[in-house]
Amino acid sequence: MPITMTRSTQDYLKRIYELTECGLPASTNDLARELDIKPASVTGMVQKLAAEEPALVEYHKHQGVTLTPTGKRAALEVIRHHRLLETWLVQTLGYSWAEVHEEAERLEHVISEDFERRIAAALGNPTRDPHGELIPTEDLNMPVDDTTPLSSLRPNQSATIQRVNAQDPNLLRHLDSLGLTPGIQIEVTEYSSFDNNLTVKVGQKANVLGLNITTKIFVEIK
C-alpha cells in the first residue's frame, strides 16, 4: 500500500502542519475554514488519512488531528516546494510578493524533485522565501524560528522585521506601501491598551497598526 499523494492530500497535510505549529491539534472546523471545504468533508478525509498505511495523521474523534512523522515529512515537502517556488518566481520572473502565493499554490503539487533541486541550486539554496518564511531544508527539517510577533512589542522597543505571515494580496500590497517588509528596521513608539494598536516608526514615517496586522508581522528584537 504505497501512499497516494494527491493534490488534495498534500493540501490537507500542509494546512494541518500550519495549524498545529502552535503545538495543539487542528480542529475539523479550522481545517475546513483554511481549506475552504465543508467540515463534513474534512472529517471524511481526515479519517482516510489516518487509515492510510502508514498513517499520515493521528486522529481522535472530536479531539482534532495531528501529523505523524510520515505526514509531517510529506507536509514539509510541499511547503519546501511552495516557498522555493515563491522565491524563484520573484527572483527570476519579477513577481511581487503579493502575487506569488496563488501561482505557487498550484505549482507546488506538480514539480519534480529534480525541478526542486534545480531551482534551489539556481537560487543558492535560500533559507527564506519572499515573505521571510523559513524554507524547509532538502532533508525536510524546518529550521527553528526565533522571531517574536510585532504585537507583543511595547514603546521604545526596536526590532528588525523577519517575516510576514500573510497571503492576502491586498494586505501584502498595503504592507509594501508602508515599507513593512523583511529586513526593515522599526521602532514602536506608542501602544494603546484599549484596541491594542501599536504606533510603529519605519524610517521617518509612523503608522498606527491594529492587531490584524501586528500579529502577522514577526520581528527580531534588537
Place this chain on the structure above:
Amino acid sequence: MPITMTRSTQDYLKRIYELTECGLPASTNDLARELDIKPASVTGMVQKLAAEEPALVEYHKHQGVTLTPTGKRAALEVIRHHRLLETWLVQTLGYSWAEVHEEAERLEHVISEDFERRIAAALGNPTRDPHGELIPTEDLNMPVDDTTPLSSLRPNQSATIQRVNAQDPNLLRHLDSLGLTPGIQIEVTEYSSFDNNLTVKVGQKANVLGLNITTKIFVEIK
C-alpha cells in the same frame, strides 16, 4: 454553462489536435493509445466533449473526432504552455531536450496566463521550442510549418534540420549524441529502397538511419 477545463480535458484536446494535424479525424483507438487510456473510456469522454456547450469537438460514431474552433483554441493554449515551458526549462534551468517533456507535461495545466506572458517575455517571445517545434502565438494561431520529413529526401539532397517530433528521452539522447539537432546541416548520401534506410552525413560523420528516425526529423531542403 462555462466550459470545464480540467487536466483531462486539456490532454484530450491536445492529443486530438496532434492526431488531426494531418487533416483526418482522430480515431478512438489512436487517441486511446496516445493518452494511455482504454478505448471505452475515450469514447465516453469524447461524447462528453461533444456535448459541452459550446462543443469542444465534433464527433460522429465510428467516424472519429475533430476539434471545433473552441476546442482548437483550447488545444493551442495548452500546446503554447507546453512549448514555452520546455523552452524556458532548457534556457533557465539547464534541462536537456530529453528531460523537458515530462516536466512540461505536468506544468502546462497549472500555470496562469500571467505566468505564460512572463516566460514568453523573458525568453523574447520565441517561435520554436527546444525540439524546433513551432510555438502557437499569443493570440493562439499556429504558424505554418513548411518542413519536409527527412525520410522523403534522396541521395545528393542537402538540408537543415528544423524540428524533431519526438518525446522519447532515449531517442532524443541518441539523436543528440549523433549531432542531429535543430539548425544542423545534413546531406543524404545513400538510400536503400529495401528498408528505406538513409545514410545521412552530419559534418564528417555518416549515419545510417531507419524510418523510425527519419520520419521524426523534419528539415528544410537547401
Place this chain on the structure above:
DNA sequence: CTTAAAATTTAGTCTTGCCTAAATTATTTT
C-alpha cells in the same frame, strides 16, 4: 445540573474520469 449553542460526525448523494466485459458496427479475407 440542565439546557441551549456550537462543533463534529454519520449517512446518503453527486460528479469526474477511469475500468472491464459484453454487444455492436465496420473492415477484411476467403
Place this chain on the structure above:
DNA sequence: AAAATAATTTAGGCAAGACTAAATTTTAAG
C-alpha cells in the same frame, strides 16, 4: 456474400473527493 477480425460503443462499476441534511457529542450558559 459470408465469415472472421478489428474497431468502437454500451452497460455496469468503482474510487476519489466533494456536498447536504440529519444525528450526535462537546462546550457554554443559566
